[in-house]
Amino acid sequence: MIQKEEINQTLRKYDKKKVTIATIGSHSALQILKGAKDEGFKTIVISRKDQAIVYDQFNVGDEKIVIDDYKDILDEKIQEKLIDKNVILIPHGSFVEYVGAKNIEDKIKIPMFGNRLVLKWESNRDKQRDWLIKAGIKMPKKFSSPEEIDRLVMVKFPGAKGGKGYFLAKNKKEFNAKMKKHERKGEEYSIQEYVIGTLMYPHYFHSPLESRTEMLSMDIRYESNIDGLTRIPSAIVSGYKVDPSYVVTGNIPIVARESLLPQVLEMGMNVVETSKKLFPLGLVGPFCIESVCTKDLEITVFEISARIVAGTNLYINGSPYSQILYKEPMSTGRRIAREIKSALKRGRIEDIVY
């Protein structure tokens, strides 16, 4: 684990007037880079050859670094080069997936926005559950073995691979059949009650500088093949069985019933407060609480993402919610840059970077 003090030392050497915002070219990089630019930062996008076209075509990133593999960012020379340019790195879901939580904790010497201590709590399902339960959040029942399954459940596998391989089952028999079919033998898995209701993904931002947890926007995910399967009428599907899968392919904007917002806001605030008790500094910056709202208007949470989520890409020009908080279009990407700018001005950059 790279120590906070090591990052602080690096930050102290930074030319605070030339801080550059960099990110990996995928996931929410367009938004992060545009947001940084809107706040006046110089930007760098580090992308794999096959993805560079996106940042060329949309003309973002003052500087473009092309690498062969995302793990190349662990390379000492690349890291030194970025540190020389006073880079603050913005992590996102693909970054964590491609580079690996352990590698980030142990090998990324570049100052990163947010708190890398959260990775331990986010990447382990048991620790994550512990955190959320401590925050007073209602979660779906967890089944520790297939024998216990007594209702509809979702079976999930580790890693943020965008829902790949998840499946539904009603009982042990179905569970076993699908494990076999999916060739999941011997793999780790988690079995969670499948709560029926409307999915809701509120996007939060916790600002240590303002001591405030903001709710900036909300989305639902657009998943393949499930969101295509629903459009095949059951009469036609019968005798034509296709297993549903839950691979995220995009996002759709929503707003929530206003009387749900107290629950939504309190969840966000409680998660932040609890995090401070669990690890130093606690949760910093953007996060998303993946939840489902039942017909009794009760919100149940099945996961937390302790970083910017791709659903925020819908709101590059602001959301209905962020428009209330800010008088200018405020995406989550721009909000991150705004927090960094504000911290630099107040001499508090160490409070939001690790």
Next chain:
Amino acid sequence: MIQKEEINQTLRKYDKKKVTIATIGSHSALQILKGAKDEGFKTIVISRKDQAIVYDQFNVGDEKIVIDDYKDILDEKIQEKLIDKNVILIPHGSFVEYVGAKNIEDKIKIPMFGNRLVLKWESNRDKQRDWLIKAGIKMPKKFSSPEEIDRLVMVKFPGAKGGKGYFLAKNKKEFNAKMKKHERKGEEYSIQEYVIGTLMYPHYFHSPLESRTEMLSMDIRYESNIDGLTRIPSAIVSGYKVDPSYVVTGNIPIVARESLLPQVLEMGMNVVETSKKLFPLGLVGPFCIESVCTKDLEITVFEISARIVAGTNLYINGSPYSQILYKEPMSTGRRIAREIKSALKRGRIEDIVY
């Protein structure tokens, strides 16, 4: 019934330069308060203790009044206090639901934006149907008893409780079984043909000052559990029966095929024209015509909401439609404030407040 003249007298005593816009903290209050602020008004939010967090967190409402129960707004002292502050109250769905149509008609002495005479026509399904039919609008077949059910129907119960308890039935037997299951014995209900097509909720605004009915935006509702149920494939659902419910939990933005807009605009205009024949002043301000579009591109209407609907919350920063009409972001909430501002300027506030 509080007489129009009584409200007019109150209005005459108002300091027209200090008019304050107030609303109940729920439903579309964020939008209403932001819109009022954008138009330069002082604002007050009156909220129940458990909902106050929303208006604190989003930092809206120049003044905040916290009450124990929404019916407390009927209290003489609170009303006098608000009248002393030159308040115009903006009603919305939750306001009508929490306070009750009868209470609003008989006890709210505070000048309210819009025409409270519409409440009688909106809250009674038969009067509402009468109004819409007179306006030349196509409605689903109505069944006066379960015996008559000969197709798929939706059974609804009175009150704007966001779709709670509604159910589908194909025949008398299913109707009886579900009434029993839902413990709805002895309650009032309405049985409506369930027209299959795409739901569409256009948001209108009738301006008496401009003599114009505007179509400002459009949404679809995001309902629990039905919009979650659709994502469980039929093969899995079989033997795992869950009754659908239709509780509104949020909203999703849409635009309509442009060739449907003549129908949509004419519906709005006809509803307003007809209202003028049914009750003095007629419909004033925002309303929504809940409709479904069949595969033959015919729009059928199953309900009208004669006030701001929560679907407009999607468009706090303007909608594709409102952007054509206005050169600045125009939500329905802001449109209300704009009408009030305009009426104050022209000395016509009595034409839009009752």
Next chain:
Amino acid sequence: MIQKEEINQTLRKYDKKKVTIATIGSHSALQILKGAKDEGFKTIVISRKDQAIVYDQFNVGDEKIVIDDYKDILDEKIQEKLIDKNVILIPHGSFVEYVGAKNIEDKIKIPMFGNRLVLKWESNRDKQRDWLIKAGIKMPKKFSSPEEIDRLVMVKFPGAKGGKGYFLAKNKKEFNAKMKKHERKGEEYSIQEYVIGTLMYPHYFHSPLESRTEMLSMDIRYESNIDGLTRIPSAIVSGYKVDPSYVVTGNIPIVARESLLPQVLEMGMNVVETSKKLFPLGLVGPFCIESVCTKDLEITVFEISARIVAGTNLYINGSPYSQILYKEPMSTGRRIAREIKSALKRGRIEDIVY
């Protein structure tokens, strides 16, 4: 076929300072007219009597021409009148549908934005397939006769009637039953594999002036009755069979997973490059590649629309994507006007009009 040189001659006679943008009142006319106005053009809307209300109500079109039938635009006098006003006509889906591709090619003497040579390639399914395959795009398997059907297929009929009459079938028997039921005997049809996944309709704009293919926005279609059918649980639908239909009634906004954008952008660029080899000038201006994304994140294309599509109506005030490219709200309609303005300034109007 009206020759390019004839159009060029007309253009040469135009008063370049008084160019007027005109379109047919339907489909995306609101957007086109607003966009043209935003770029400083005078505008004309030509609409059928029953649709004129839309353009009156939204107050677009500096001049309004009302005609009885959209084919009246073929009338020499109307065309001359428009040419006298230095009109550049913006074609859209309804224009092609109402007037007919052949009529447009042979009889429209008014300079049209884009390249009318594309109509031949777009209106013929075989030529269209040829074009897309040459561009390296993956398409669903095509079945040349009902006998060959060995999986779920979608059966489509010619003409851009917004999905009317399309149906699903799993085998020859179902195909025959539905052809009979839909009274489609003797009609032309195409049988395409029904690829299961999330539908995605990216909206592109190819600018010959900037030599750039932009991706401006993305939508999904909201179709009747299929998107209503999905909300009827299978348990209720059983014994209550309704055939799905796919008539477009509106659009819903989406963004795509960022790691899909290389595929999306390359498809757009390849389609443009290939078009240049197939016909002079190639594809110019807006187009949409109707596609589906499988659970393996592979994009399959089932159609191309080589003109502005109605899904862009969602983004009259800009999209998340167009906001990255432009610092002002850039709809596809406005992008068209911007290209015309730019071409006029550079003396290159002949490169983008035919």
